[in-house]
Amino acid sequence: MGPYLLRRLAAIVPVLAVVATIVFLLIHLIPGDPVSVMLGPDATPTQIEATRKGLGLDRPIYEQLLGFYGRILRGDLGQSYFLDRPVSQALWERAEPTLVLMLAGLLVAVAIGVPSGTIAAAYRGSLWDRGLMFVSLLGVCIPGFWLSLNFIYFFAVRLGWLPAAGYVSVFSDPMAAAKYMILPAFSLGFNQSALIARIARSCMLEVLQQDYIRTARAKGLSHGVVTWIHAFRNALVPVVTVIGITTAVLIGGAVVTEIVFNIPGLGRLIISAILRRDYPVVQGVVLVTATTYVVINLGVDLLYAVIDPRIRYE
Amino acid sequence: MRCSMPVRKALVLAAAILLVVAGAAFSADAPRKGGVIRVGNLGEPPSLDPHWTTASITETLTNHIYEGLYSLDSSNKPIPMLAEGVTISKDGLVYTFKLRQGVKFHNGKEMTSEDVIPSIARWGKQSPYGKALFAQVADWKALDKYTVEMKLKEKSAIVLISLAIPSSFAAIYPKEIAEKFAPEVKATEYIGTGPFKLAEWKPDQYIRMVRFDDYKSRNEKPNGYGGGKTAYVDEIRWVPVPEVATRVAQVETGELDFADDLNLDSYDRLKKSANLRPIVSKPYYWLVAVFNKKEGLMTNQKLRQAWQAAIDIEPIMKNVAGGHTEFYRMDSSLAPVEITSWHTNLSGLPWNEHNKDKAKRLLKESGYKGEPIRFMTTQEYKWMYDFALLSKQQLEDVGFVIDLQVVDWATLVKRRNNSKEYDVFTTGMGAFYDPTHHIYLGNNWPGWTSDEDILRIQAELARETDQKKRFALWEQQTRQFYDKVPVIRYGDLFGLRAMRNTVKGFNEKTERVRFYNVWIEK
Numbered sequence: 001m002g003p004y005l006l007r008r009l010a011a012i013v014p015v016l017a018v019v020a021t022i023v024f025l026l027i028h029l030i031p032g033d034p035v036s037v038m039l040g041p042d043a044t045p046t047q048i049e050a051t052r053k054g055l056g057l058d059r060p061i062y063e064q065l066l067g068f069y070g071r072i073l074r075g076d077l078g079q080s081y082f083l084d085r086p087v088s089q090a091l092w093e094r095a096e097p098t099l100v101l102m103l104a105g106l107l108v109a110v111a112i113g114v115p116s117g118t119i120a121a122a123y124r125g126s127l128w129d130r131g132l133m134f135v136s137l138l139g140v141c142i143p144g145f146w147l148s149l150n151f152i153y154f155f156a157v158r159l160g161w162l163p164a165a166g167y168v169s170v171f172s173d174p175m176a177a178a179k180y181m182i183l184p185a186f187s188l189g190f191n192q193s194a195l196i197a198r199i200a201r202s203c204m205l206e207v208l209q210q211d212y213i214r215t216a217r218a219k220g221l222s223h224g225v226v227t228w229i230h231a232f233r234n235a236l237v238p239v240v241t242v243i244g245i246t247t248a249v250l251i252g253g254a255v256v257t258e259i260v261f262n263i264p265g266l267g268r269l270i271i272s273a274i275l276r277r278d279y280p281v282v283q284g285v286v287l288v289t290a291t292t293y294v295v296i297n298l299g300v301d302l303l304y305a306v307i308d309p310r311i312r313y314e
Numbered sequence: 315m316r317c318s319m320p321v322r323k324a325l326v327l328a329a330a331i332l333l334v335v336a337g338a339a340f341s342a343d344a345p346r347k348g349g350v351i352r353v354g355n356l357g358e359p360p361s362l363d364p365h366w367t368t369a370s371i372t373e374t375l376t377n378h379i380y381e382g383l384y385s386l387d388s389s390n391k392p393i394p395m396l397a398e399g400v401t402i403s404k405d406g407l408v409y410t411f412k413l414r415q416g417v418k419f420h421n422g423k424e425m426t427s428e429d430v431i432p433s434i435a436r437w438g439k440q441s442p443y444g445k446a447l448f449a450q451v452a453d454w455k456a457l458d459k460y461t462v463e464m465k466l467k468e469k470s471a472i473v474l475i476s477l478a479i480p481s482s483f484a485a486i487y488p489k490e491i492a493e494k495f496a497p498e499v500k501a502t503e504y505i506g507t508g509p510f511k512l513a514e515w516k517p518d519q520y521i522r523m524v525r526f527d528d529y530k531s532r533n534e535k536p537n538g539y540g541g542g543k544t545a546y547v548d549e550i551r552w553v554p555v556p557e558v559a560t561r562v563a564q565v566e567t568g569e570l571d572f573a574d575d576l577n578l579d580s581y582d583r584l585k586k587s588a589n590l591r592p593i594v595s596k597p598y599y600w601l602v603a604v605f606n607k608k609e610g611l612m613t614n615q616k617l618r619q620a621w622q623a624a625i626d627i628e629p630i631m632k633n634v635a636g637g638h639t640e641f642y643r644m645d646s647s648l649a650p651v652e653i654t655s656w657h658t659n660l661s662g663l664p665w666n667e668h669n670k671d672k673a674k675r676l677l678k679e680s681g682y683k684g685e686p687i688r689f690m691t692t693q694e695y696k697w698m699y700d701f702a703l704l705s706k707q708q709l710e711d712v713g714f715v716i717d718l719q720v721v722d723w724a725t726l727v728k729r730r731n732n733s734k735e736y737d738v739f740t741t742g743m744g745a746f747y748d749p750t751h752h753i754y755l756g757n758n759w760p761g762w763t764s765d766e767d768i769l770r771i772q773a774e775l776a777r778e779t780d781q782k783k784r785f786a787l788w789e790q791q792t793r794q795f796y797d798k799v800p801v802i803r804y805g806d807l808f809g810l811r812a813m814r815n816t817v818k819g820f821n822e823k824t825e826r827v828r829f830y831n832v833w834i835e836k
Contacts, residue, residue: 032724038360040368044758083517152563164563264518
């Protein structure tokens with residue numbers, strides 16, 4: 001396990017180097033620059049040029065790229081043009097809302113998806129199966145944006161049960177934090193639960209065909225024990241993969257939910273940063289997201305070894 | 315007269331009831347101190363340094379924290395704010411301003427000439443309005459603690475108005491801050507003399523401003539952006555809510571007390587709501603298509619005139635306003651109705667002629683051979699995209715070939731500075747308080763208007779101090795505008811805001827929102 005772990009950790013470096021280069025080039029090559037946006041509509045071209053020079057944006061692109069590499073190696077993500085603070089601080093301030101949203105969304109997705117898929121498989125062909133898979137189909141097809149706005153309209157505006165938008169930290173007021181997180185978590189989780197449900201169902205179906213299941217049934221074990229004690233854990237490996245992918249997707253992919261529910265997280269930050277051409281922030285968010293994705297992937301792979309004793313890495 | 319006991323009791327009771335009723339009637343209208351007003355707006359300001367940027371959201375926020383020597387009254391004319399007044403020399407070249415005394419900054423320091431001189435000098439180096447004024451200034455210095463003097467190179471019409479306009483304005487900072495930050499660098503310390511001071515700024519979450527208890531208000535009644543200012547609320551909380559549907563929902567649920575910059579689609583829904591009401595905000599933007607007159611197809615005046623003759627503006631405006639007639643106005647004047655000093659009522663202008671034959675004739679005369687005209691717009695402002703699309707249809711009907719290029723705002727703002735990248739672009743103009751501020755009539759702004767007659771009249775407008783003569787020049791300039799067609803003027807579009815019924819005292823007549831003199835009813 002040890003050498004495997006080291007190899008995997010070492011492989012992260014080239015991945016991140018490529019990601020860093022691509023995002024730098026992409027964002028710098030798109031037309032538009034931060035200064036014209038910041039100085040406002042009535043700014044004169046001479047004023048814009050002077051400010052660009054001040055930010056070092058008039059230097060040739062390869063020079064700026066090398067400067068970027070140098071800073072990254074020193075662990076310095078740079079300074080946000082728009083927010084007047086270090087990029088690392090901007091990211092740190094927004095990490096908590098995104099993590100909380102991601103976990104809450106994941107919880108909802110797993111809580112809906114795994115039981116749905118398992119039950120559908122256990123009662124295959126029945127009304128349960130067809131009903132649950134139809135609902136999961138809706139989860140895939142319904143656009144998250146539309147779902148979020150409708151949640152807000154019904155539960156906040158019409159019924160007044162929950163707030164329409166906003167975020168409260170769980171560390172300052174847990175009760176309020178929960179209230180604000182319910183609609184976004186369900187909106188996000190419902191979308192993601194679909195894939196988990198389907199995979200869980202197929203995996204369970206495959207496992208339920210196995211000989212050892214037939215043996216368990218022949219031994220006279222109840223339906224529940226067979227499903228949950230014997231079949232479930234064996235079906236888990238692919239399901240854990242999907243959950244892992246979902247987690248990674250949720251880090252960057254909760255953008256729409258963050259914007260609609262006005263959650264001050266990384267997703268919202270990167271959209272604003274792109275629109276404002278705040279280069280250092282875009283680069284920082286993408287790098288951090290890529291790193292997290294790679295680490296989660298590694299974690300998922302290691303988790304396999306825990307779930308399935310037959311899997312061993314050298 | 316001696317009353318019997320029952321009569322006396324009845325009288326006392328009647329008096330008590332009368333007092334209570336009168337008290338209730340009065341207190342319903344009487345301002346009350348306290349509370350937090352939560353305002354939802356479009357997004358984060360790029361800076362809270364008003365010298366540095368012309369962004370409208372910076373304008374709105376900073377006008378609560380800072381003040382300038384002058385401000386604008388309800389008819390958009392300059393009135394003194396931090397200045398007591400001005401004496402102008404006979405030859406019009408020396409302006410001597412007396413400052414108000416005992417005005418405190420948020421850090422307790424008193425505002426004097428040693429703060430005013432570097433603040434306005436800094437503004438004069440960075441703000442486009444400051445730079446335009448200081449091009450005419452020979453000397454700017456303090457005479458004593460409460461007197462400052464501006465010496466001009468030649469007579470100028472724009473001194474007071476430049477010091478008064480709220481956008482990228484001549485805010486007074488403490489000397490230490492004005493000198494610490496070079497003009498091209500954003501100031502990151504925010505100390506002003508305004509009725510509110512900055513308490514907390516959490517980017518993308520909120521900006522909190524709290525009442526400045528030592529604010530020294532002017533004695534007059536509130537007048538436009540100026541006059542007396544009272545901070546009734548304890549705190550203004552500005553919440554950036556980038557998604558407009560969410561902004562609307564939050565003012566409906568009461569999570570916000572005020573929501574700005576709303577989409578016209580939500581007007582019908584807001585009208586029906588019992589706890590709030592929609593406000594039509596005027597002026598907002600007047601829609602223009604700006605021609606690249608430096609190089610390319612649109613350097614051809616006849617071609618520009620053909621475009622002007624072809625378009626039928628009313629159906630375009632109606633469409634952009636979502637079918638609501640309350641949200642647009644047809645007007646050929648270059649200054650909107652609300653800028654009363656400069657609103658013109660000229661007839662016989664070739665505006666909105668929608669004359670297809672004339673357009674086709676002009677097209678022929680121009681020698682246009684059907685080359686695609688690059689028309690740049692953005693979907694980030696839906697009204698820009700809408701009027702661009704509708705114009706394209708109308709223009710192609712008479713023989714134009716339009717290559718509509720849809721980009722994001724940051725790209726548009728960048729590209730429009732490069733004369734090789736486009737022929738026309740869409741934008742909206744806000745309120746210009748003086749003829750010399752109409753940036754599209756100059757050579758320094760995208761589009762590059764370099765027509766001799768137009769530039770000559772602009773220069774005369776900067777020098778002529780007699781109001782009647784200035785107005786006559788402005789009417790002349792308007793006729794020039796419609797002949798030379800540097801940009802196409804469409805109609806006026808209005809904006810939508812929503813305010814909870816508990817918010818009182820809000821001035822609906824200003825272009826941008828202000829929350830001093832505003833209170834929240836319990």
